[in-house]
Amino acid sequence: MNDPTHARWGDWEPVIGLEVHAQMRTSSKLFCGCSTTFGAAPNANTCPVCLGLPGVLPVLNGRALEFAILTALATGCTVAELSRFARKNYFYPDLPKGYQISMYDEPLAVGGHIDFNSEGARTQVRLTRIHMEEDAGKSIHDGAERESLVDLNRAGVPLMEIVSEPDLRTPAEAADYLRTLRMILQYLEVCDGNMDEGSLRCDANVSVRKRGSDTLGTRTETKNMNSFRSVERAIEVEIERQIEVLEGGGTIRQETRLWDADREQTAPMRSKEDAHDYRYFPEPDLAPVRVTPARIAAIGAGLPELPEARRTRFETAHGLSTYDAEVLTTRRDLADYFEAACAAGGAPKTLANWILTEVWRIVRERRLDDALRIEIWPISAAALAALVSLIEDRTISGKIAKTVFEEMLTTGEAPAAIVEQRGLRQVSDEGALTAAIDAVLAAHPDKVAEFRAGKEKLLGFFVGGVMKTTGGKGNPALVNQILARRLAGG
């Protein structure tokens, strides 16, 4: 295929790598027992350890380690048998100890890759490393005030940092990589992937070079993008800025820049001016992390089926279209729901239609999609399967099914019960339908004449009339069939 970057950036080639910070879905923080719940009162989720008080010590959350290992295994990384926490030293009010416990030259895992489709092509991004670290708190800057407020609820929440090689070439490719990575993290249930709330954050390392060159240009690191759209746009803007600087004869400074979504521009981050000397050294309060091959194998045994494999299986085992299979497998909860409904006896194709339209609409409306938990969805997979079965065995029409679906949402009743109570069972009795049709035709002799004179679009008018008199319960196929016969004079 032709290279889409050619048209946009002339003989400049962008080189992009992403550093993704994913908050792990543990109950407690990385080094203390404080809750990781989002949205608590300021500083409510803190203790002496995450407040950085004198004399307290970090103790590693074993589940966080296992989540990080699981992610490493799912992305083809090699998990180090010995890795080490290190201190990254810098002063900032939201960093209580004056250092962040992170990993440096002995990370947890190295050398994986993520494969994905982007702009019609199959693409691979190599992963440099995955490591664990603690999140910082939040500083709140109140416009006019001369002071900032510090909330340390987030301080110490476990993060995975997933660093890619600079293998990405376009902003869209970067966004697609990030979507794929998020999908994997959600499948593994190690991160909820919520960019609004900051549980998935992304810094972009961007440089440009002359096409054909194999040396890298000076890169900048852009932060503060909190949506896929921002990631894509910020990279785009930064590429354009760098090209403009270079073409104007200037040079690029290696620096950290902040994305301003309102102004759609990046600007240097002043507070990071002396950030180049973090004085990393091995964390003396924590022994090195040793992971035995047996433990790695045990964690690997818990790897779920990943989206790619699942999509292929949905196509072959359930006969879904590539499109439906792809959309259903973008999320593990969605795919799980589909499979649960299939197992409960629904027809796969019909189920897929219903899930991707009605069910998903409701889940989104009610904002249940962040939880990644199908148990809290308003219609259970079994209930949906029952509804679809009613359509399949022609007890109700697809149209009536929507009424039943709404009723299920409000009352929580089983679909069969709703059909019986409200008398929604489809009328497939030919005699009754013929009588209803004849009555409609008799009431509109003029329209019948027009139809017979060739105005065939009036068929809809008659169908509507019949449905009205049957209360919508007429078997649509049968109604059409009989109507056609009667109008033809039969």
Place this chain on the structure above:
Amino acid sequence: MVNDLCELSLVAARDALRCGEIRALDLAESCLERINTVEPEVRALLTVTAERARAEAALAETRLAAGERGALLGIPIVLKDLVATRGVRTTCGSRILENWVPPYDADCVERLQQAGAVLVGKSNLDEFAMGSSNENSAFGPTHNPWDLACVPGGSSGGSAAAVAARECAAALGTDTGGSIRLPASFTGTCGLKPTYGRVSRFGLAAYASSLDQIGPITRSAADAAAVLSVIAGHDPRDSTTSARPVPDYEAALTGDVRGLRIGVPREYFPDELNPAVRQAVENALAILVERGAEPVEVSLPHSRYAVATYYLLAPAEASSNLARYDGVRFGLRVADPHDDLLAMYQRTRDAGFGAEVKRRILLGTWALSSGYYDAYYLKAQRTRRLVRQDFETAFQSCDLLLAPTGATTAFQLGERTADPLAMYLSDVFTIAANLAGIPGLSVPCGFDSKLLPIGLQLLGRWFDEASLLRTADALQRDTDWHLRRPPLLKTAETR
């Protein structure tokens, strides 16, 4: 009421309390009385917790009356003010924490309370344990009860002086490069630095995390064994503590050192060693040999690098550990109304830290900074490994090592303050044990011509505190150096 119960050793007091011979309240009062008498001159304590001591003593009496046998029921103790005490100001000897009241107890404090100990005060120290003389306290130096013109050693000088002056039966100190053993040596007390990982550091304000250990300072090895039995053990809040079972250290005090191979490292007896110190240490060895121990000559070839290694690693860790004192969440903040964040940080830390702390923060920042890391920090880590391997090798041919604790006896106040390097070299014989993580103990073994105590140092295998205590106890069965009382106490009593 004046009594001299404070003169009782820990073990003697415990026995007397258990059999109802004395009352815990009287013992506590006696210590408080002694504190009142000697503190104006000794200045061992930063905080006296008289009310708490009385309440805890009363509680101990109730527990004793109920037949409880808590290991330290009713025993008056002092804690180095680097150890967090819930509800009791914990200064770390620094202006930056002058009014800090921790919302938690250190693990060792919880254990002491459970065992029934009675807290009488928090002791003076070199600011954040950085020093060898106690002259680096923001609240003025502690004086050596043996000679008020002399330093008590540091950094646990307040704890050692309090024990020497009988202000308490036992104290806890901390030892990062000799901070328990050197003061013990200078004050004629027994100080034990346990194996790294034997005692929880939870609640101990960190100086150098990979070297810090809490340990007892007492009047005898037997007393130290009693305290160590209480404070040692695994703590889930300190992941560097060992899960090894804690032996009964008092049961190890058999007096039997027959067949014990005592290594004498030649590097610890240099030609320039103070003759009185050499004489006393050799004399102590002779006594142990008489009891059946076997002297073995050993070598620790990397000893000469220990001080340099320490003064890179400890400041490096300290520069990071002390970054949390930033005026944001607790402790001192100094700022002008128009200060930006940087100015607030700089002003707070300039006003809050003393000269030695600043010196070590700068030194440590230097050792870690870009361009110097490999030559300093990394090189020091590798040297540390060699120092440890020296001990591994030595312990193949001996069971413990015997050496002087300090190269000299207590020096004069002000004598070494002008030259930081000279002060650092005070720790020349103690630092290696911290680098290797092995236990070390100092017991009195004589006096010099100025009647200042001399300390004997015993160094043991990892987690073999029992051998150190048994050997020191054996020595104390044949000698009375540990029973001698500072002249100050005689004048105090006749007043």
Place this chain on the structure above:
Amino acid sequence: MAVTLEDVDHVARLARLGLADEERHALRADLESILGYVDLLRELEIPGEGPGVEGLPEDGCRERLDEVRQSQAADLVLPAAPTVDLEGRFFRVPKVLD
């Protein structure tokens, strides 16, 4: 090892230490003397293995279970903090950049 005043200023800034002018001079001399002493380590040739901290448990980093233990520490720490907001829920600091 020669230490300049600029060196002192650089590390002092990294460590957020404000220093009076005499202090800078004194510390420069101290650092020079101490770093001169530690140069002793240069005479050692040590085959390079990776970095690490000696003395920590050999059997690896101990872990804890992922269990929430709510702490009330903030209720004690916030009222005693150098400054807090009006409701007493946030730590207050001079405005931070960015």
